[in-house]
Amino acid sequence: AQSVTQLGSHVSVSEGALVLLRCNYSSSVPPYLFWYVQYPNQGLQLLLKYTTGATLVKGINGFEAEFKKSETSFHLTKPSAHMSDAAEYFCAVSDRSGSGTASKLTFGTGTRLQVTL
Amino acid sequence: KAGVTQTPRYLIKTRGQQVTLSCSPISGHRSVSWYQQTPGQGLQFLFEYFSETQRNKGNFPGRFSGRQFSNSRSEMNVSTLELGDSALYLCASSTPGQGYTEAFFGQGTRLTVV
Numbered sequence: 001a002q003s004v005t006q007l008g009s010h011v012s013v014s015e016g017a018l019v020l021l022r023c024n025y026s027s028s029v030p031p032y033l034f035w036y037v038q039y040p041n042q043g044l045q046l047l048l049k050y051t052t053g054a055t056l057v058k059g060i061n062g063f064e065a066e067f068k069k070s071e072t073s074f075h076l077t078k079p080s081a082h083m084s085d086a087a088e089y090f091c092a093v094s095d096r097s098g099s100g101t102a103s104k105l106t107f108g109t110g111t112r113l114q115v116t117l
Numbered sequence: 118k119a120g121v122t123q124t125p126r127y128l129i130k131t132r133g134q135q136v137t138l139s140c141s142p143i144s145g146h147r148s149v150s151w152y153q154q155t156p157g158q159g160l161q162f163l164f165e166y167f168s169e170t171q172r173n174k175g176n177f178p179g180r181f182s183g184r185q186f187s188n189s190r191s192e193m194n195v196s197t198l199e200l201g202d203s204a205l206y207l208c209a210s211s212t213p214g215q216g217y218t219e220a221f222f223g224q225g226t227r228l229t230v231v
Contacts, residue, residue, distance in 0.1 A: 036222075043121075043207055043222035090160065104150060104173050105209075105220065107160035 002027045002093050006108035014116050019063075019078040021111045023091030026072065031093040033074040034105070035065055038088045047089075050074065061085070086115045119144065121210050121223035129229045135196040138226045142189050142210030148172075149191040150220065151183060154205040163206075166191055195228075203230045 007022040025031065032051050036044040048059025055067040065076045074091060091108040122141040130136050142149050150173075151163040162175040166185035183193040189210075195202055205227050209220040 041224075041227070043123075043224045044209075045222070046219060049219070092160075104162055104165055105152075105160075106162070107152075109159045 002031060002095060002106045004091050004093055004106055004108035006089075006091050006111050008111055009109065010112045010114065012114040012116060013081045015083055016080050019076070019081045019085065019113065021076040021089050021091075021113065023065075023074045023076065023108060024072055025074065025091075025093050027093060027095070029095070030067075030069055031095050033065075033067060034092040034094070035059065035063070035074075035076045036090045036092060036107075038090065038110075040087075044090065047076070081113075081115045083115050083117075086113055088112045121208055121221050123206075123208050123223035123226050125226060126224065127227045127229075129231060130198050132198055132200060132230055134198050135194060136198060136228060137192050137194045138206055138208075138228070140191045140193075140208030140210075140223060142191070142208075143221055146210035146212045146221075147189050148211045149185055149189065150209045150211075151191070151193050152207040152209070153177075154207060154225070155201075155203070160207070163193065198230045200230050202228065204228060 003026045005024045034049045035047040037047050038044050047063050048057050050057050050067045058064045063078045088110045090110045092105040094105050124139045148167045150165040152160050154160045165173040169185045180196045185191045205225045207225045208223045211218045211220040
């Protein structure tokens with residue numbers, strides 16, 4: 001069975017500082033990997049994804065993540081935090097077998113990012 | 118094009134009642150998945166429907182059920198509501214194919230059981 005571990009339920013950074021949100025996964029084969037963002041009372045918005053190819057993936061709003069198979073990690077980074085980045089971030093995995101759909105996702109417990117002045 | 122639409126956005130029900138939530142996927146998407154989000158359990162997969170058939174099911178009691186119509190719209194039903202069913206219920210749509218296909222989420226239905 002797949003699982004996702006997000007280290008740190010709350011992360012606080014100053015505006016302009018580096019954002020680093022950690023995600024480790026457990027899977028028998030390399031899965032599809034995702035980062036989603038959720039603003040209060042909203043659904044989930046896909047930030048970026050790793051499916052195949054280049055292990056450093058760039059997403060929206062200046063975020064990027066690197067797939068490291070040896071470390072089973074997919075940490076999310078952004079060089080300079082902005083106040084508008086304050087939200088909850090979820091790492092998720094989906095297996096590559098079967099239909100190929102990414103609609104059955106296993107999520108981490110989420111990391112709430114706070115950005116301070 | 119229009120995104121995933123979930124109705125209603127907010128709902129208050131009494132313990133023991135039943136509730137039906139609706140999800141209209143993005144036009145052309147044939148797969149609909151449902152998730153429950155609670156502070157204690159996080160985001161958990163409920164079930165997935167494709168072409169009116171349930172294809173995957175999460176670990177939830179039989180009180181949780183769903184269906185999908187020929188136009189791909191989906192409903193989920195929870196019977197005999199319990200206080201613990203209070204949650205944000207999210208629907209996602211996608212279109213299965215070769216390789217990876219992205220799931221798009223709706224804004225959710227916030228269910229409060231009192």
